[in-house]
Amino acid sequence: MPQLKRREVRIKVMQVLYAHEISKEPIIKIKKDLMSDLEGEDNLTFSDTLIKHVIENEKLLDEFILGKVLNWELERMALVDRIIMRMGIAELLYFPDIPPKVSINEAIDIAKEYCTRSSGKFVNGVLDGIHDDLKRDNKLVKTGRGLLNTESKNKNSGKSRKTPDFKKKKNVPSNKTIKDKNTKKPAVKN
Structure with missing residues (x-):
């Protein structure tokens, strides 16, 4: 199975945090259920760290x-x-x-x-x-x-996208x- 992109990992983290907020079940059980397909050391570290920081803070x-x-x-x-x-x-x-x-x-x-x-x-x-x-x-x-400056650029005009x-x-x-x-x-x- 190919490694998930960071956006997909963030979406899984959101789903875990949502399930935890609704069910109040232990986060470990929810992670096991919803993130079983998560592969790659970087993805696992990022998701675990993000979940930890959101819950603790x-x-x-x-x-x-x-x-x-x-x-x-x-x-x-x-x-x-x-x-x-x-x-x-x-x-x-x-x-x-x-x-x-x-x-x-x-x-x-x-x-x-x-x-x-x-x-x-x-x-x-x-x-x-x-x-x-x-x-x-x-x-x-x-x-x-x-x-890094990661400002979005409009591909057609080369100008910054206005937010x-x-x-x-x-x-x-x-x-x-x-x-x-x-x-x-x-x-x-x-």
Whole structure:
């Protein structure tokens, strides 16, 4: 069986964390059931380490999320959105060899595939804001490959792909919540 790509490993990690959150079964049993086909030392190490960091640091990761949304309770957010954001934040904090843009883009793409229509934008806004804060406060520690500039390029024009800017909402007081009309997602704090 060929070795899985890193995206597929992240999806399996998300599934394990989701099953653990719903069932409250021991993580070892869930990993055995859902990750039995996972091969390759790198994949096993990455998945085990990511799961460990998300579970051990859940409260801290949730504080990061809550620090970026206005007037929103964590329990009201879609569970899969929360899990994906926790994974993305854990990668930013605890995986110095993974470039921040890779962690954020992977989280966005997985959210688009497994969550609601607007989840990608929501996850992007939260993770991008956390990334900016970590960078500003010199708490983003990246080494080796993690230092690479991985900005996405549009293949046709050679220009950078523009991502949504949640900070440029016009005529909206900064202490109010802006909700997406379709999904009632909370706005992202400035």
